[in-house]
Amino acid sequence: MAGEAPELSAEERAGRPFPVSWDQFHRDCRALTWRLNEVGPFHAVIAITRGGLVPAAIVARELGVRVIDTVCIASYDHDKQGDLKVLKGISEDVMKLGGGTGKGLLIVDDLVDTGKTGKLVRAMLPDAHFATVYAKPKGRPLVDTFITEVSQDTWIFFPWDTALSYHPPLRDGAA
Ligand SMILES: O=P(O)(O)OC[C@H]1O[C@H](OP(=O)(O)OP(=O)(O)O)[C@H](O)[C@@H]1O
Ligand SMILES: O=c1[nH]c(=O)c2nc[nH]c2[nH]1
Numbered sequence: 001m002a003g004e005a006p007e008l009s010a011e012e013r014a015g016r017p018f019p020v021s022w023d024q025f026h027r028d029c030r031a032l033t034w035r036l037n038e039v040g041p042f043h044a045v046i047a048i049t050r051g052g053l054v055p056a057a058i059v060a061r062e063l064g065v066r067v068i069d070t071v072c073i074a075s076y077d078h079d080k081q082g083d084l085k086v087l088k089g090i091s092e093d094v095m096k097l098g099g100g101t102g103k104g105l106l107i108v109d110d111l112v113d114t115g116k117t118g119k120l121v122r123a124m125l126p127d128a129h130f131a132t133v134y135a136k137p138k139g140r141p142l143v144d145t146f147i148t149e150v151s152q153d154t155w156i157f158f159p160w161d162t163a164l165s166y167h168p169p170l171r172d173g174a175a
């Protein structure tokens with residue numbers, strides 16, 4: 001409509017795109033596990049769903065941990081963050097394994113951005129170790145171990161959220 005601002009693409013709204021392939025993600029998860037192996041052993045892995053499920057599976061496999069729990073939190077509608085909703089908490093069994101405070105437990109997520117999700121889970125398990133594959137500066141202080149830091153204006157595109165598509169040549173104006 002005349003006078004209205006043009007609609008922005010997801011990439012324009014979210015700043016610089018940082019696409020991650022399955023191969024790259026697997027390599028980064030393995031690198032994360034190398035670091036975690038120095039910190040453990042861990043009684044259980046807790047994945048922050050849904051994004052934490054994929055790294056948690058890889059990390060748990062590499063560390064030989066077979067007790068895996070989830071804490072289910074929703075906040076983003078694509079790149080817009082709303083109120084955080086805890087849809088499922090940590091199970092009683094796993095809480096007991098961590099002595100009620102999370103000692104010896106490993107929390108895994110794909111990334112920290114603003115840190116709001118991580119802060120909420122840390123409050124549930126203050127003594128747990130919190131690991132993410134990627135970290136943006138605002139959330140970084142909350143994480144104990146991560147692999148790659150990206151700038152705050154970067155949007156990470158994960159392989160489970162994306163698909164291969166045609167990209168126009170540079171000479172036709174592609175970025
Ligand atoms: O540091 P924050 O600003 O809180 O953002 C980080 C969280 O956002 C994403 O999850 P999302 O809420 O999009 O849900 P999903 O994992 O189900 O995709 C991501 O997987 C982290 O859990
Ligand atoms: O796919 C995603 N990429 C991101 O950079 C991000 N930040 C918060 N939530 C996110 N989800």
Ligand SMILES: [Mg+2]
Binds near residue numbers: 048
């Ligand atoms: Mg998530």
